[in-house]
Amino acid sequence: MKKTVIGVTPLFDTEKDSVWMLPGYMEALTACGALPVILPFDSGAGTLERTLGICDGFLFTGGQDVSPSLYGEEPIPACGEAYPPKDKLEAELFRLAYGADKPIFGICRGIQLINAVLGGSLWQDIPHHKMTPPYDRVWHRVNLNVGGPLRELLGVPALGVNSYHHQGIKTLAPSLLAMAEAPDGLVEAVYAPEKRFVWAVQWHPEFSWRTDGAEMKIIRRFVEMC
Ligand SMILES: [Mn+2]
Numbered sequence: 001m002k003k004t005v006i007g008v009t010p011l012f013d014t015e016k017d018s019v020w021m022l023p024g025y026m027e028a029l030t031a032c033g034a035l036p037v038i039l040p041f042d043s044g045a046g047t048l049e050r051t052l053g054i055c056d057g058f059l060f061t062g063g064q065d066v067s068p069s070l071y072g073e074e075p076i077p078a079c080g081e082a083y084p085p086k087d088k089l090e091a092e093l094f095r096l097a098y099g100a101d102k103p104i105f106g107i108c109r110g111i112q113l114i115n116a117v118l119g120g121s122l123w124q125d126i127p128h129h130k131m132t133p134p135y136d137r138v139w140h141r142v143n144l145n146v147g148g149p150l151r152e153l154l155g156v157p158a159l160g161v162n163s164y165h166h167q168g169i170k171t172l173a174p175s176l177l178a179m180a181e182a183p184d185g186l187v188e189a190v191y192a193p194e195k196r197f198v199w200a201v202q203w204h205p206e207f208s209w210r211t212d213g214a215e216m217k218i219i220r221r222f223v224e225m226c
Pocket of ligand 1: 140162165202
């Protein structure tokens with residue numbers, strides 16, 4: 001059987017000057033039968049077009065804060081450091097993949113990046129959403145919106161999720177709909193109703209998929225749609 005190839009956007013450690021990856025992304029995709037491939041930061045001529053041809057779907061990973069310039073703001077002091085090559089790669093790759101209606105899944109920074117590129121904005125610093133390790137624990141509830149595909153997939157009205165983020169969606173992009181919200185009103189999962197599969201979550205299934213069947217279902221649905 002031909003394996004589904006998932007392009008995974010790279011992480012970068014500026015202190016070690018090193019490309020790196022959280023094993024959870026790779027292991028969860030592998031456990032669902034996919035072949036995850038870590039992408040390069042290069043978004044030069046021809047690279048992304050070829051990448052689009054090779055990959056059946058794309059995972060937009062966590063990482064540094066999205067540069068506020070992507071949503072037309074100046075950084076406030078509490079905003080974390082941006083890594084411009086990741087912003088550039090992910091913004092360009094997302095636009096191409098979204099235009100081609102390729103399946104896309106965003107996690108943490110991924111939901112923020114997708115919302116910003118599609119014209120939404122972000123809170124640059126929010127309290128109460130940054131848990132301490134271990135991260136495979138429930139930190140808060142999210143309510144799953146009636147009629148949303150996440151509620152349809154899981155068949156429950158609410159879900160316990162982990163929470164390791166200090167930014168989040170402020171204004172939702174026009175082409176996205178919320179499908180899960182925290183009790184404080186923060187949008188924690190979105191989808192693009194006009195696309196085959198563009199989903200993103202603010203929590204971290206890469207930490208909880210082994211112990212939480214709902215998180216595994218979400219990743220499996222992404223792979224199935226690729
Ligand atoms: Mn949260």
